[in-house]
Amino acid sequence: MSPAEVIKLWVDLFNKSDAESIANLYHQDAINHQVTTDPIIGRENIRHMFLNEFATADMTCMVENIFEDGEWGILEWKDPLGLRGCGFFHIVDGKIKFQRGYWDKLSFLRMHGLPISTD
Numbered sequence: 805m806s807p808a809e810v811i812k813l814w815v816d817l818f819n820k821s822d823a824e825s826i827a828n829l830y831h832q833d834a835i836n837h838q839v840t841t842d843p844i845i846g847r848e849n850i851r852h853m854f855l856n857e858f859a860t861a862d863m864t865c866m867v868e869n870i871f872e873d874g875e876w877g878i879l880e881w882k883d884p885l886g887l888r889g890c891g892f893f894h895i896v897d898g899k900i901k902f903q904r905g906y907w908d909k910l911s912f913l914r915m916h917g918l919p920i921s922t923d
Contacts, residue, residue, distance in 0.1 A: 806877075807895040811879050811891075812870065814826060815879070818863070818865050823858055833846060834899070836900075864884055866884070867881060876895070877892075878892055891905040
């Protein structure tokens, strides 16, 4: 699959809150680094991350743009509450090897009525 195809599938699975299937899109030793947290390393840890996130908040990813350049794909997104962000995906052999996401955690917490931590 091309990077754009992987990202489209990722969005579909994300919107279904399907942590098991979304984790299978990652290489065994993949890294998911959302800049608001420390990097998550390994498919199993990424699966746990998604399980926790999907249990914490009702999230929807609405695609604004998907760009592709070689092994890289870029996702610009928004959600129904007005939060916006982007993600960079390095796709190797049809699976995500590295992902980095940029979004405003403080806005996310406020929009979802979640506690704001000071750590």
